[in-house]
Amino acid sequence: MNTDLSALTTAAERWDAMAKEFHKQEVAYKRDVYGLSMGPTWTGLSAEAANRRFATTLKEFQKAQVEAKAIASLLRDAHTQFTSLRGKLASAGKDAVEAGMKVSDQGLASFDTAKLSQAERTAWVHDPDYQDSVRKSVSSWQQLIDQLVKDMDDADKDVQTALQAVVVDGDINDGTLTGFNGQAQGDVDKYTGQKPVGTKTDGWDSEGKLKLTGLGAGFSVTTDPKYGKEGSVKAYTDLFHATAEGTLTRGDWKLAGIADGYGGVRATANYGFNNKGVVGKAEASAGLRALTEERAEYGPYAGVYGRADGFAGAEAGVNAKATKDELTVGAKAFAGAKGGVAGGGEVAGIGFGATAEGWAGPGAEAWWGYKRDDDGKFHLGGKAGASPIVGGAAGFEITVDPDKLSKTVGDAADAVGDAVDSVGDGIGSVKDSVTNWF
Known part of the structure; x- marks a missing residue:
């Protein structure tokens, strides 16, 4: 009013x-x-x-x-x-x-x-x-x-x-x-009568977005002479790129999913030698890619994920990187079609995952290393595979999320503190009762 x-x-x-x-x-x-x-x-x-x-x-x-x-x-x-x-x-x-x-x-x-x-x-x-x-x-x-x-x-x-x-x-x-x-x-x-977009359904908050781009091509060369030699070369011809993302949240629960599809030709190369470290990478690919991933998390305490991906075409690449946030080395070459699945879980910010792929076509791949991503999470893992005609690859990954780990430890400490306080209050109550007897 x-x-x-x-x-x-x-x-x-x-x-x-x-x-x-x-x-x-x-x-x-x-x-x-x-x-x-x-x-x-x-x-x-x-x-x-x-x-x-x-x-x-x-x-x-x-x-x-x-x-x-x-x-x-x-x-x-x-x-x-x-x-x-x-x-x-x-x-x-x-x-x-x-x-x-x-x-x-x-x-x-x-x-x-x-x-x-x-x-x-x-x-x-x-x-x-x-x-x-x-x-x-x-x-x-x-x-x-x-x-x-x-x-x-x-x-x-x-x-x-x-x-x-x-x-x-x-x-x-x-x-x-x-x-x-x-x-x-x-x-x-x-x-009137339409269902509200992005509102709660049975107590769940939903959000989602969809992005689609069509034909595109480009070529770029960049250099940065501030700290020695470093730069990149990139050329691409995109046929399409589509990405759909969605989340459902309710309290500490969060369900998330993503589906991504791409078709086109790409070639990139970059190098660097500066105050951040040493970087060298070259990669080229042509074909179709698809990926889908689902995650379920309960606050910072636990989570699981599953992923499936596929590729049809040809790709080759080599990379080496040594910086304060990443140390990785790897190489790959493949022509044909391959599909893979991955899954893993996380407890208190520490996670472990594994991946397996099946290949139809000649190729080989190997990489190892650790890195810290933009969210501050540390990744340690490796992958290796080979295929004369039919073969595959297997890999693993260990992750550590400092924020989730510290949050879990902090909550545990608070719980212990509350328990100690409760015990102390109980002892004090008993003491007061005994004192009152006299």
Whole structure:
């Protein structure tokens, strides 16, 4: 009843302003970027490929305006609905008071005996029929107030559903699966009845994202002369790359999954000799890759994972790295198809995993080392395999997560401390009781 609903219209004005800014960027992008692939000075396959990608981005600027305007309209629609429903609720409360009721700040109706005349008070105390009529009246007003509160709550949920659904890109043919919504609607009723996106299901919080890219090619050379010789060379032609991720969380429980698919040709090489260490790596591959992985974790205390992957094509590479965060060495060469499975578990931040692969085609692979990833987790492991025609590979990995380990140790120490405190309190209680005896 005390919420400042004007915040909704203020936000709507800012979303309209955002749409205008997107329009400015659309005009600039169409002139300075998209226009390059449309002029006479750039022709051929590269211009055609660029034009398709530029057109996708140009459409995103256009769809962003549609989405922003729709959100502004939804906020104004919400303001209109909320204002009307709150007015009805306030009017019902006023009518109830005029009918001899009291209405608390929590919306509870009751009979206001303070306004009774002496005759009415006598009837209230001694007349069963009068008492029954009062109970029915209180019940009737309570039902009306409860229904109006429910109507407001339902409207609030409908607005929530609309605001979550309006930003979902449902067009799978526009070049992107997670872009702006070009079919966004500015009417809350258009989304009524839809299931809210990313909300709790049976107590679980769900999140997910999907990324898809199409044809692409590139070549780059980088150098950094600050600390001696180091640099990289990269060339690639991507046919597609799709990644889908999702998580479910509930309290300390977390379930996560990822699926990734890639097709294309890549070649990379980098070298370095600087204050961080020595790095040398070269790798080339052509073919199709796919991977899926699932994890289940309970806080920092325990977790398990399973993974399956496959590859069809050819690959070769060699690497050596020696830095303060990594020491690895390895080499591989393979042509054909292979598939593998992996699994493992973790307790208190210390994990162990194993992998096994089957190969159809000639090849060999071996690597060993340890490294510390971006999350601070340490990995120690190795892998080896060979295949004249049919063969395979096997490997293992030990991981240590300092954050989870310290958290588990800390929780254990707290538990021991609580136990000691409980024992101490118990001993103190016994001592006090014995003392009281004397």
